[in-house]
Amino acid sequence: MDKYKGKKPITIVTGCLGSGKTTILQEILKDDEIKKNTAVIVNEFGKVGLDHHLLRKSVERTILLNNGCICCNSREDLAEELKSLLNMDEMGVSTFDRVIIETTGMADPSPILFTVLTNPLLQHRYVIDCVIATVDAKNGLLQFENNPELIKQITVADKIVITKTDITPEEEIGELLKLITDISPSCELHRAIHGQVEKSIIIGNKASYPSPLKQSNISRDNHYSSDIRSISFTIKKPLDWTAFGLWLSMLLHAKGEDVLRVKGLLDVGEKGPIVLNGVQHIIHPPQHLEEWPLDEKNSHLVFILRSIDPQSIERSLKAFQTFLNTEIELLELQAVL
Numbered sequence: 001m002d003k004y005k006g007k008k009p010i011t012i013v014t015g016c017l018g019s020g021k022t023t024i025l026q027e028i029l030k031d032d033e034i035k036k037n038t039a040v041i042v043n044e045f046g047k048v049g050l051d052h053h054l055l056r057k058s059v060e061r062t063i064l065l066n067n068g069c070i071c072c073n074s075r076e077d078l079a080e081e082l083k084s085l086l087n088m089d090e091m092g093v094s095t096f097d098r099v100i101i102e103t104t105g106m107a108d109p110s111p112i113l114f115t116v117l118t119n120p121l122l123q124h125r126y127v128i129d130c131v132i133a134t135v136d137a138k139n140g141l142l143q144f145e146n147n148p149e150l151i152k153q154i155t156v157a158d159k160i161v162i163t164k165t166d167i168t169p170e171e172e173i174g175e176l177l178k179l180i181t182d183i184s185p186s187c188e189l190h191r192a193i194h195g196q197v198e199k200s201i202i203i204g205n206k207a208s209y210p211s212p213l214k215q216s217n218i219s220r221d222n223h224y225s226s227d228i229r230s231i232s233f234t235i236k237k238p239l240d241w242t243a244f245g246l247w248l249s250m251l252l253h254a255k256g257e258d259v260l261r262v263k264g265l266l267d268v269g270e271k272g273p274i275v276l277n278g279v280q281h282i283i284h285p286p287q288h289l290e291e292w293p294l295d296e297k298n299s300h301l302v303f304i305l306r307s308i309d310p311q312s313i314e315r316s317l318k319a320f321q322t323f324l325n326t327e328i329e330l331l332e333l334q335a336v337l
């Protein structure tokens with residue numbers, strides 16, 4: 001990759017919770033050439049990241065950073081992973097041409113840029129190729145109101161991909177596009193339905209980052225809104241999917257706006273699990289996987305909540321577990337701030 005002067009390009013994919021980052025990566029990584037030459041770093045809240053299981057199906061070289069949020073604290077873990085990838089590449093153990101970093105939905109991506117641009121070794125060996133922000137057409141207007149990090153993501157991004165245009169009226173998309181271009185008049189705009197994008201949007205950009213304007217956004221102390229918590233569960237036995245659907249509908253009916261994200265890999269007694277995916281009031285059509293992405297077959301369920309006591313979710317789930325015909329165990333309770 002001469003145009004990068006021997007440096008390995010990094011693409012950062014950011015975007016609000018559930019805005020379609022993993023879906024785009026899964027699509028891109030179907031390309032054999034990209035799959036072979038790409039290392040993926042995924043940052044998720046909590047111990048039970050689910051996205052990396054799904055991405056690992058595409059690329060073996062998928063690393064989960066779950067020690068807090070990639071956007072805050074020290075980014076030493078990210079720096080260490082990037083160095084260790086270089087070591088493996090040099091030893092020929094696992095070679096790669098490019099890194100894709102998927103941030104959490106809550107992330108301000110600028111500390112990632114800061115890490116790469118200020119660490120002497122990383123600066124010498126990597127180049128930030130491009131920052132892509134996904135914006136959910138269906139939830140975007142609401143997310144603009146409630147999620148300050150979306151504005152940071154948009155201001156830092158070189159390219160914005162509007163997702164879920166298939167389920168959003170054109171007028172809403174128009175309103176959203178206007179907001180985005182008001183915030184970032186020079187960004188490139190693209191649309192994606194179910195992750196289908198031109199691969200050149202993600203791969204093969206020119207190493208133009210950072211522009212002086214965007215560099216001024218880079219700081220370490222940006223943070224996301226407080227009162228956000230995550231809670232995750234393991235579920236030991238197959239659960240009753242219909243009863244679970246009922247429980248979840250009740251929860252979202254009562255509190256949907258503050259259930260920022262729900263994700264699950266659920267054993268419902270079939271050969272493979274169901275991937276559950278919800279953003280606020282919207283539950284996307286569950287995906288039935290042919291097989292489990294890992295040897296371990298326990299169900300996992302993760303909630304990211306705003307202004308909701310996570311333990312109330314635990315109490316409610318446990319009270320309902322007889323109907324779910326299973327046993328729910330708390331895996332982790334994380335105060336994000």
Ligand SMILES: Nc1nc2c(ncn2[C@@H]2O[C@H](COP(=O)(O)OP(=O)(O)OP(=O)(O)O)[C@@H](O)[C@H]2O)c(=O)[nH]1
Pocket residue numbers: 015016017018019020021022023024051104105163164165166167192193194195261263277278284285
């Ligand atoms: N209808 C529709 N659904 C989509 C589209 N893109 C993604 N989805 C669905 O939206 C849900 C969330 O997508 P993900 O790719 O997991 O979102 P994410 O940004 O990686 O989520 P986090 O990592 O939790 O922030 C999934 O159920 C996807 O299938 C789209 O263009 N149209």
